[in-house]
Amino acid sequence: MGPSSSCCLVLITMITVAMITATSYVHAQRGSGGGGKCIAAERAALLSFKAGITSDPAKLLKSWRGDDCCSWSGVRCGNETGHVVGLDLRAAFFLSNETFVWCFSGVAPNGMLGEISSSLLALKHLKHLDLSGNYLGGVGLPMPSFLGSFKSLTYLNLACMNFDGRLPPQLGNLSRLQHLNLATYQENTMRPGDVSWLRHLGLLRFLDMSGLNLTSNGDWVRLVTGLSYLKVLQLGGCGLSLPHEPTAHSNISSLEILDLSSNRVDTINPAYWFWDVRTIRELQLGRNQITGPFPAAIGNMTSLEVLTLGGNYISGVKSEMMKNFCNLRWLELWSNEINQDMAEFMEGLPRCTKSSLHILDLSATNITGGIPSWINHWSNLRSLQLSANKLEGLIPLEIGKMTNLSTLYLDNNQLNGSVSEEHFASLASLEDIDLSYNSIHITINSDWVPPFSLYQALFARSKMGPHFPLWLKGQSNVYFLDISDAGITDNLPDWFWTVFSKVQYLNISCNQISGTLPATLEFMTSAMTLDLNSNRLTGLLPQLPQYLGTLDISNNSLSGPLPLIFGAPMLTQLVLSINKINGTIPSYICELKYLEVLDLSDNFLVGKLPRCSNGSEAKQELNMSPDSTQMQLSALILYNNDLSGKFPEFLQHCQELTLLHLAHNKFVGELPIWIAEKLPRLSYLQLRYNLFSGSIPVQLTKLENLRYLDLAYNRISGSIPPILGGLKAMIQGNSTKYTNPLVWNYYRPRNPNDFNDGYYVKYHNSLLVVVKGQELYYTSTLIYMVGLDFSCNNLGGDIPEEIASLVGLKNLNFSHNHLTGNIPEKIGLLRYVESLDLSFNMISGEIPSSLSDMASLSYLNLSFNNLSGRIPSGNQLQTLGDPESIYIGNYYLCGPPLSRNCSGPEAIFWGELSRCLRTELKPSTDVIIKDIDHFDREPANGLNAHNR
Missing domain, CATH: 3.80.10.10 (Ribonuclease Inhibitor)
Structure with a gap:
């Protein structure tokens, strides 16, 4: 969704x-x-x-x-x-x-x-x-x-x-x-x-x-400024820009409210018409594209009560420029550059604002220092928002004396120390609080009864544990609760699901909370996002709330099978990975037409995937249209299960699919030729450790977004198609135009790094990539990984020269196959390759000197082939670790780092033998040796991950 x-x-x-x-x-x-x-x-x-x-x-x-x-x-x-x-x-x-x-x-x-x-x-x-x-x-x-x-x-x-x-x-x-x-x-x-x-x-x-x-109305300024009696002009979100040249003097002399927010305004010229209108009480220019210095002319607008400039890129914002704003009630400057100590900024505001100012938003303005202890002098503040800055030190106790405060956002700073009941002593009006992403310890007695009733309670990564914060029991009006990564190692209280039955957003992830999930969560009729991942929760997957959009219960101890129908028809993200769920995947999955992310990896699921055909029983039971087969899936992650059958047929209805991860299962048969036609957006295809057979479909070349293709540890045979050299995304290697499939949007009421109307990215999963001879996990950096891994198959023939065209590659692994011929002469064109593994093949000839041009190379394995001649030297090749192991098993190579001298009698002997073997004898013996060696080294295909 x-x-x-x-x-x-x-x-x-x-x-x-x-x-x-x-x-x-x-x-x-x-x-x-x-x-x-x-x-x-x-x-x-x-x-x-x-x-x-x-x-x-x-x-x-x-x-x-x-x-x-x-x-x-x-x-x-x-x-x-x-x-x-x-x-x-x-x-x-x-x-x-x-x-x-x-x-x-x-x-x-x-x-x-x-x-x-x-x-x-x-x-x-x-x-x-x-x-x-x-x-x-x-x-x-x-x-x-x-x-x-x-x-x-x-x-x-x-x-x-x-x-x-x-x-x-x-x-x-x-x-x-x-x-x-x-x-x-x-x-x-x-x-x-x-x-x-x-x-x-x-x-x-x-x-x-x-x-x-209103973008087609270029002369809109002249048009509206001719309406001389206007008091209120609201043109927010109209796609408007202001001319860079100042407009003629306006006829408006009584304008009180001007709203140009969420437009395309990129500059505010000091000579603009509205600076002259001294009657303006509200000036709203937020969420535009305004750059440049803070306009001094704004200081002449002495009638201003509301000034919103948040969401721009204005520099040099100084409170001294607002010294005449004695009527100021609302000041919103978020995302602009103040670059000043907070105490200095507050001291620069006129004294009169201490009684008039109700709303102050300085989020993401690069303010530094500590929160001044005299902040309570602004006695009528209702909203204090200081998110995403560089504030440090303790949260002053004086905040607890701001009796009118209803909103307090201090998240994503460098604040430390303890927060106790005294900080909230007189905050009877408090409704919204966000202390997330600081180094604070919330030390509140379990029997404390708060004077407030919260609507938002956000404490992500604030230490609240080890016991569950019992003072939350009285907060039954909470709609947004986040106590993730809070060091809680306790049982979930009996009252938890009842007290927070009204929540729209609930996040208790990354703790060690124990407890059994209730049989149903349908009573949570407002729930939109439930994030319970990385705890010790047990039980079955419950019946879900009707309007739920995101559910993450990964990395827990859920068990039993998935229900045949579990509700939540509007789900967009379902993440149940790393649990103990068994049984088959129900066909109800096919009815979740808004589902974008499905992650059931690392469980004990068995059997074939549902076909999602028009006549499915679930469709009939839900009285849904039989032709609604198209799905919105962008990421399907099923690795580390015991799933079987052929390549999933229902994926033909998933044209939005970007990531397909079926590794470590028992899928069989040939890869279908319809992949490119039916999955045009596919970027990452992970099929390692299965039982796929047949050849590599040449149609894969039509996948213009394919950046990572992993077919390792299967039974793929035939040769490597030269046409793979035309994979566009591997040629370009430009990450800026591609979307990370491990990232999806979810709703959170606030976020420490960004302000975009409540929708934020979530890096949940990681993609296991074998690179540099080891298993590495990629999350946010996956977008930079471009690779081909065909290792541990039955591929034969030459390495096609066209592979050197894939200049965006970072990982290339053709090891443990039966490849023959030479290493392509132009291999050095792959300047971004960090890991190259061609080991355990029957590749012969000399190592191309261009290999030394691969400036990014940090891992190289050419062992156990039939390579001969002098090993190239220079550049990156001299920096590789354990150099002898790179070339071991190639008896005809000589020169550093090997001890074999290229001009000595031993090298001449091996060189002549190599020539003889290549020209006079058939390599049947080598084939037998390679097959035995391959068999000994290849892990058994299709074993369940939990038994490996």
């Missing part, structure tokens, strides 16, 4: 309760209208509108019955005339006030479905129209042009609706309009087109077009 779809689910879950509250608030504000009985023609128009509504989950129109439409919910009539003047049918989405809208990127749970009837045109006296948050459009259905006919409208709110196509220019006819809100979610397909009609709305005071793509 991609970030956008996951985010939608998270938002829906996070704010369902808030929506109910918002619904009650909105309806309370609407009242019953007022005035006398409504006019019959207008009542008929409203009923016609109601007839066009196909779904009304919030029952907004439930009261629309009877003759007096002025008493209907959402309808407002004039006190004297009885005409309908207001229609407020806003769906319950999230409004903290009239200037803030949060749109769903899918269908809002409380939004009406249907269409807007043109019968509303009978409401000729309509002044106020709010249909926001409802879904009254659809694919191919643009915003109705007749909305431009309500000439009396002063308020129009169509935010967060699902119209398609361009905005109707007829909206320019609404010359009395003072409030216009067309904000939408950024994935919306609506393309506004030319919005020059805005110039006709000269009375506008509020304009919100956030999320609309």
